[in-house]
Amino acid sequence: MSQSYNRGTIESFGRWREFSAGMWAWIFHKFTGWVLVGYLFTHIAVLSTAIEGAEMYTNTIVTLEGLLLVRILEVGLLAVAVFHILNGLRLLLVDLGIGLESQDKSFYASVILTGAITVASVPTFIAGAF
Amino acid sequence: MSTQPPQQQSEEPAAEQSADAESTPAAQQRREDKKAADREARDKRQAEEAEREAKANEDTREIKVFRYDPEVEAKQEPRFDTFHVPFTKGMTVLDAVIYARDHFDPSLTFRHSCRQAVCGSDAFFVNGQQRLGCKTQISDLEEPIRIEPLPHQDVVKDLVVDMDHFYEEMEAVDPYFDPDETPDGELEEQRQSRANREKVKMSTRCIWCGACFSSCNIAAGDNEYLGPAALNKAYRFAMDDREGDAKTQDRLETIEQEHGVWRCQTQFSCTNVCPKDIPLTEHIQELKREAVKKNLKFW
Amino acid sequence: MYEHDVVVVGAGGAGLRAAIAADEAGADVAIVSKLHPVRSHTGAAEGGINAALRDADSWEDHAYDTMKGSDYLGDAPAIETLCQNSPYEVIQLEHWGMAFSREDDGRVSQRPFGGLSFPRTTYAGAETGHHLLHTMYEQVVKRGIEVYDEWHVLDLAVTDEERPEDRHCHGVVGYDVATGEVSGFKARDGVILATGGPGQAFDHTTNAVSCTGDGQAMAYRAGVPLEDMEFIQFHPTTLPSTGVLISEGVRGEGGILYNKDGERFMFEHGYANNDGELASRDVVSRAELTEVNEGRGIEDEYVHLDMRHLGEERILDRLENILHLAEDFEGADGLEEPMPVKPGQHYAMGGIETDENGETCVGGLYAAGECACASVHGANRLGGNALPELIVFGKRAGYHAAGKEMEPAEIETGQRGEFERATVDSPVELGEPGSLGDAVADGGAVAAGGSADADSVIDTTVETARQRIDELLNSDGIHHSEVRADVQETMTAKVNVFREEDGLKEALREIRQAREEYENVAVSDPSQTFNTDLLQTIETRNLLDLAEAITVGALARDEFRGAHWRAEHQERKDDEWLKHTLLSWNDGSPELWFRPVILEGEEKTYEPKTRSY
Amino acid sequence: MAEHYSSFTEGGRLWLWQRITAAFLVVVLAFHFFLLHFVYHADEVTFGLSAARMQTWTYYSLMVLFLITATFHGVNGVYNALINQGLTGTKRQVVKWTLVVASGILLVQGIRTANAWAGIGVF
C-alpha cells in the first residue's frame, strides 16, 4: 500500500498552491474520467428501460429530460466530457512526444476551450426545459 | 530548550529537556558543575548578542522549520519552529537553516555538504515545492518560508528523510554501463559520436537528490514504481550507443515491467522540480515509445 | 563488530577506486563513508583529468610539467607513477561508460589547462568530477561491493608500540549516523583512508562542509606523519559570496581577468608575461590579491573574469554549467557581464605521508586521494592533476591492501632512511591541550590497546570512542561552532596566500586558544538519531589539529616556493629547502622533521629551474 | 526491491489499448454528443427515433463498438488509477474481478438495450 509516513496534522496541505499545469491536468483528468465512467453506468441503466418496452423508455426519458436539474447536470457532463477529450488529446500528443515544452500551454488551452464550448452549448442544452 | 534565544518560538511549548538527568559518573559531575556555572552567563550573553544583532539588522526573514525527533520527548510530536534570520544578499535557504542552527538551535538537523548543487543532499520541501536548499535564493520566496522534509518519505529527524527506498529504486535498473565488449587495446577508446553524447547528456546530470521522486504522486502511491530518477538512469544507458543491442533490450524489459514506465501519468511535476533541469517526462515518454516499438515488432 | 579483508574509509573518487581495485584483487572489501558515495566532494570537480593520451603527447612531458608545477618539491617516483598510469586509468573510466565530451571523430576531448605543455586535460563538460564519481559508484553497485553509508569513522584502531613504524592498524571505529550505534570494523588486510581534504580549516573555501580532513587527523594522531601541510592551493577564481569555484576551464577556453580599471593585469602588470591568465594557480591568486591590495580591485574585494567574447555558442557548448553557477550563487549572467572572482582555499597538496603504493609507515594503513601525500603535487598542484591522483593511487592502494603482487615502493615512509629532526620556533606549546586522557578534547590518540590481538585493540578503541561521545552528550559547555568559526577566520586572515612571520605566530597563539576553548565544548542535542551536532563537534577537533599542522609547516618553511609565499623570504631556497616538512603527533607533542625530495626519476633527474610562465 | 523485476508487458499492452481506445473515442464520443444533443435535442428523444437509428446495421455496430471501447477505457482507467495508488495483493485481485464483472454486466445490459431497439430480440 502507499508509503507509510506520518507527520501528524502539522503537515502542510498547502501543496496545491504550488501545483503546476501538469499536476492540475492530472487531477482534472482523473476526476473527469471517473465522472464519465460513473455516467456510462447510469446511462446504460437508464437506457435499458427500453428493454421493458417503448412506452416505459419514452416516459422515463421525457420525465428525466423535463427536469431542470437533469439539464444542468447534462451541461456539467458536457464540460466534463469536453475537458476529458481535449486533455486526452493533449495526453496523446505528450505520449507521442509532441510539444512537451508547451504542455502547460496546451493544458490552459484545454481549460479555456472547455469553458467556451460549455457556455456556448448552454442554450442548446437548456432548450425546451421550461 | 534553554539554549535557544528568544527569537525562536515554537508553535508548541517546548518541554524541558530530560537528557542529562540520570546517572552521571562522579568525576564528570564535578566537571559539569564547573561548566554549568559559566553556562548561564554565557547563554545570557549570547542571547543578548543575538538579539542586538537582529535589531541592528532589521532586515530579517522568517522561516518556519519542521521539527521532529522520535527520541527526544519534546520533539516527538511534529511541529514547526519559527526563526528570524538576518538577511544578506545572495542568501539561500541552506544558508538560512545553517544560520538558525549555528545561532539559535544546534539540534536543528538537515543534510548538506557541497553548497553548490552537486551533492544532492539538501532537497527540501520549501513553500510547497521540492527545491535544493543551496540553490534557492531566499529573496525569491514569500514569507514566512516553510521548510519541510521531502514529502512521501519517512522522516528520520527534522529535515532528514530516509533515502533508502529511493536508492533501492535507483539501483533496481542496473545503473551501470554494460557494453557487450570493450576495445582490445588498453588505450583504445570506445568511440561515441557527439550527437549521441548530446542525446544522453542531460540524463547524466542527475545528482540523486530525490526531489523528482518526492514530487511524483504515482511514486507516492505505488511503492514499487521505479520513479522518474531511476527511469532517467535507465534512459541514460539505454540511449548510449556504446552499449550493445542485447543489453539495450534488457534495459527496455526492466523499464517496461508493470511498475516501470507505464505507471507514469505525465504529471510533469518531476520535470518541474528537477534542480538539474533534466527533461524527465520527455525521457520517460521516449522510453514508453521505445518499449511499444519493440513490442510491435510483428509488422 | 563488522569484519572485512579491506576497509576503505571514504567514498570519493579515491575511495571508490580503491574499493573496486581491492575487489578485483579478490578481497572482501567494504566502504565506510560519512556521506552516501554520490554526495562526496569529488562530484564538485569541474575542469578535467590530465592524461597523456595522444601520440603527440607523452607521459614524460606530463611528468616534467608536474614536476615544474610542483616547484621541484614533488617526489619523482610518485610523479612518474602518476603520469605513466593516468592514460590507462582514464581509458578505464571511458570503458566504464563515463560521459566524456567528444571530438568529431568520437574520441574523448582534451583541453589546455594552466601549467601544461599540451592540451591533455580530458573532460566531461564542466562537470568532470560528477561524472567520474557517478561512473565509479555505478561500478561499485555492479560489483555488489558493500557500502556502509552515513557511517562516520571516528578513529583508527592502531596498536601502541613506541615507534609508529612498529604499529599496526587493525580497523576503524564507526558511528552510525542514523542510529548512534558505535561499532568496530575489523580489517584483516588493510584500512585505506580516502577521506578527502581539510578545506574547512579555512572560511572561504571551494570545499564542501564535509571536507574536514578527518582521515588526516586520525592518522596523524595514530602516529603517521603529515607531510608538506603548509602547501595549500588557493584557487584564483571563486565566487566571492559562497566560495563556489569557477573552473579553470573558463580561462583555458580563453576567459580574461580584468581589474577595476579594465586592465588585463596578468599581462599589463607583468605577473605572467607568457601565459597570462593560464599561469599556474598560485601566480594568478597572488596577482589578484596584489591588485586588490593595491586598490585596483572591485569593491576592494575581487576582480572580474570575462568570457563574453567567447560567444554564446562556445560558452553553451563547453561551459554551460559555469553560467548556472554564476547565476544561482552570485546572481551574475556570464553571457552579459563579467563574473566577480577572488582567490579561495581549494586544495591541500600535503597530507598523510605515503609511498607510491599508498602505504603509510603504520602497518596495514593506507591513504589515497586528497588526504594523502605521496607527493605528486609538491608545492603546487596543477589543475587537472588531482583526479588522476585519485584513480591511480586509489587503485594502487586497493591492490596493495588486497595483497596483490606489486613492485616495492621507492619512497620511504616514517622515520626511516634519510631524514633530519628539526624544531619550530612556536610562541606557544603545540599539540595536545589539557590533561592527557581528557575524553572530550581528546580526538582519540593512539588506542591504548596494547599490541595484543586485533580484536582487543578494536574493542578498546570502540570503548574509548563511546566514552568520548557519552561525555560530549552529557556535559554542558560552549558550542563547537564558535571554536570552528574562530579557527577558520584565523586561518583565512593569517595563513592565506600571503604569509608573514608575525601573522603565523599569532595564528598559532589563536589556535592554541581555540584548543583550550575546545576543552569546554559540549553537544546540546541529546539525540541518538542523526546527531549532526555531535559529529560536527568531533570534526571541529580534527580541524584544530590540521590548522595547527598547516601553520607550523608554514612557519618552519622560510622560503617562497609554489603556493607557499613568505613575506620575509622572497626566494626559493633550493640549497636549504629541497625537502619535505613532516610533522609527527608524537603522542601529543608534535615533532617536526624533514626528508629530502627525490628528484631522480626512472631515466632522468629533474633539475630545478625557475618556475616562470 | 533491488532485485530484478520479471519482464512483464501486460502493463504495456493495457497502456497502449488505453491510448488506442482514447483515439477512437474522441471521434465517436464527439459524434454521439453532437447527434443526440445538437442534431436531435434532448427533449425530442423517443423510443422510435432511437429504434429507427438502431435498425441501421452500421449505426448499431458503431454503438456496440462504442460501448465496448468506452467500457474498456473507463474501467481500465479506474483500475489503473487504483494501481497507481498502490493497490496490491488480494485487494487488487478482488477489485480487478469486481471491475471485470461490472463491465460484463454493463456490456450485456447495453447490448440487450440496443437489441431491443434494433428489434433483434432481448435474450
Ligand SMILES: Cc1cc2nc3c(=O)[nH]c(=O)nc-3n(C[C@H](O)[C@H](O)[C@H](O)COP(=O)(O)OP(=O)(O)OC[C@H]3O[C@@H](n4cnc5c(N)ncnc54)[C@H](O)[C@@H]3O)c2cc1C
Ligand atoms: C570545486 C572543486 C573543483 C575541482 N576541480 C578539479 C579538477 O577539475 N581537476 C582535478 O584534477 N581536481 C579537481 N579538484 C580536486 C579534486 O576534486 C579533489 O581533490 C578530489 O575530488 C578529492 O577526492 P577524494 O576522493 O580524495 O575525497 P572526497 O571526494 O572529498 O571524498 C571524501 C570521502 O570521505 C568520506 N569521509 C570523510 N571523512 C570521513 C569520516 N570521518 N568517516 C567516514 N567517511 C569520511 C566522505 O564521505 C567522502 O565520501 C577540484 C576540487 C574542488 C573542491
Ligand code: HEM
Ligand atoms: C473521448 C475521448 C477520450 C479521450 C481522448 C480519452 C483519453 C484518455 C487518456 C489518454 C487517458 C489516460 C490517462 C493516463 O493514463 O495518463 C484516459 C483515462 C481515463 N479515461 Fe478517458 N478518454 C476519452 C473518453 C473517456 C470516456 C468516454 C470515459 C468514460 C467511460 C473515460 C474514462 C476514463 C477514465 C476513468 C480514465 C482514468 C482516469 C484516471 O487516471 O483516474 N474516458 N482517458
Ligand code: SF4
Ligand atoms: S532527476 Fe533531477 S530531481 Fe530527480 S534525483 Fe536526479 S537531479 Fe534530483
Ligand code: F3S
Ligand atoms: S511526476 Fe511522475 S507521473 Fe511521470 S511525469 Fe513525472 S514521473
Ligand code: FES
Ligand atoms: S548542499 Fe550539495 S546539493 Fe545542496
